[in-house]
Amino acid sequence: MAVLVLVFSPLRGLLQRCWGRLERGLLPGFSESQSPPWVPALAVQAPAFLPESGRDIRESNESPSLLDSILWMAAPKKRRTIEVNRCRRRNPNKLIKVKTNIDVCPECGNLKQKHVLCGYCYAKVKAETRLIRMEIGKKEGRPFNTPTVETVILYDGEKPTKKDEGKRIIERARKRPSWFVQN
Amino acid sequence: SGSTWVRGLLSCMRPERWLASGSLLPLSCIHTSTSLQKLGKWEKKNRIVYPPQLPGEPRRPAEIYHCRRDIKYSHEKMWYLAKLIQGMSIDQALAQLEFNDKKGAKVIKEVLLEAQELAVRNHNVEFKSNLHIAASIAGKGHYVKRIRYHGKGMFGIMKISRCHYFVKLVEGPPPPPEPPRTGFDQAKEYVQQLRSRTLVNTL
Numbered sequence: 001m002a003v004l005v006l007v008f009s010p011l012r013g014l015l016q017r018c019w020g021r022l023e024r025g026l027l028p029g030f031s032e033s034q035s036p037p038w039v040p041a042l043a044v045q046a047p048a049f050l051p052e053s054g055r056d057i058r059e060s061n062e063s064p065s066l067l068d069s070i071l072w073m074a075a076p077k078k079r080r081t082i083e084v085n086r087c088r089r090r091n092p093n094k095l096i097k098v099k100t101n102i103d104v105c106p107e108c109g110n111l112k113q114k115h116v117l118c119g120y121c122y123a124k125v126k127a128e129t130r131l132i133r134m135e136i137g138k139k140e141g142r143p144f145n146t147p148t149v150e151t152v153i154l155y156d157g158e159k160p161t162k163k164d165e166g167k168r169i170i171e172r173a174r175k176r177p178s179w180f181v182q183n
Numbered sequence: 184s185g186s187t188w189v190r191g192l193l194s195c196m197r198p199e200r201w202l203a204s205g206s207l208l209p210l211s212c213i214h215t216s217t218s219l220q221k222l223g224k225w226e227k228k229n230r231i232v233y234p235p236q237l238p239g240e241p242r243r244p245a246e247i248y249h250c251r252r253d254i255k256y257s258h259e260k261m262w263y264l265a266k267l268i269q270g271m272s273i274d275q276a277l278a279q280l281e282f283n284d285k286k287g288a289k290v291i292k293e294v295l296l297e298a299q300e301l302a303v304r305n306h307n308v309e310f311k312s313n314l315h316i317a318a319s320i321a322g323k324g325h326y327v328k329r330i331r332y333h334g335k336g337m338f339g340i341m342k343i344s345r346c347h348y349f350v351k352l353v354e355g356p357p358p359p360p361e362p363p364r365t366g367f368d369q370a371k372e373y374v375q376q377l378r379s380r381t382l383v384n385t386l
Contacts, residue, residue, distance in 0.1 A: 089259070094263075095263060095266060095267070096263050096264065096266075096267045096283065098267070098279060099278075099279060099282055102278045102279075102281075102282060111277075111278050111281055111282075113282055
């Protein structure tokens with residue numbers, strides 16, 4: 001958790017300067033000749049729309065200055081007690097839900113989610129595929145050298161059949177894995 | 184007699200004899216052992232030995248205490264995983280943790296497997312599946328403060344949090360979960376409370 005130190009210093013400096021100017025009555029809109037609007041020098045029944053009041057209305061119609069927007073920022077009023085914090089953090093909707101979609105893989109016996117492939121079986125197939133691809137790489141020699149024919153992978157003691165006439169043959173020096181069915 | 188006493192003392196001063204007996208040498212107290220500096224309370228709980236049970240008593244289930252210290256994870260986040268596991272059987276707990284994506288899930292899974300291994304090897308547990316999690320607690324570890332650099336030359340102080348994880352495995356199937364408190368139970372308790380009031384200043 002990070003705590004920002006002196007994060008509002010440029011804004012705080014601006015605030016201090018603005019307040020200083022207000023104290024001294026130097027803000028634009030209140031020149032020395034005119035008294036500020038919260039101290040009526042003379043209460044006179046006058047028409048609502050005055051040339052000076054027009055300037056005030058125009059100023060009030062402008063977007064609120066940076067000073068106003070700082071004063072209306074949301075801030076916590078009180079420290080949240082640990083009891084309130086605990087009620088929020090330990091609410092049942094924030095606790096981790098128990099998963100009911102875990103099964104046992106019929107092939108290897110490891111756990112798997114119902115809608116996802118078994119991790120162990122996938123890793124096993126991935127490893128064998130990697131070795132086959134290395135063999136293919138050795139046969140091709142350089143990149144972009146793939147022939148435009150099908151590929152057949154043969155394991156120990158297997159001969160290419162009549163169907164595999166024009167296909168490229170990749171040899172793997174091991175027994176055929178049980179899950180890799182030969183056509 | 185004085186000379187024999189001195190000779191006895193000198194013979195005792197041979198360090199090989201002291202090392203053989205296994206006691207600490209006050210003069211050369213170099214801790215050359217590789218054991219942990221200080222065993223925490225949880226680790227010592229495995230050492231309690233009960234007196235032998237009487238023939239008529241029901242069998243006391245085996246209890247295995249295991250923990251891991253200074254895990255690089257927040258104890259508030261670890262608490263959620265510890266709460267998930269409370270009261271489950273060890274197989275169910277391992278299944279839930281395997282498919283949880285949190286960092287602490289992997290750590291807790293390792294701790295549970297270690298504890299299961301210890302149970303079978305050292306604590307005379309017959310079946311490794313016959314264990315359930317009686318207590319699973321996450322505690323705060325040592326924190327370290329570091330500087331985190333922000334823009335414009337600002338800085339913040341961040342704390343690197345660590346946590347401990349404690350687990351107690353007990354032999355046997357997990358206890359059935361408590362039935363949730365119904366309105367009928369609450370009403371019954373209220374009536375009971377009313378009935379147990381005593382009348383003051385009466386006969």
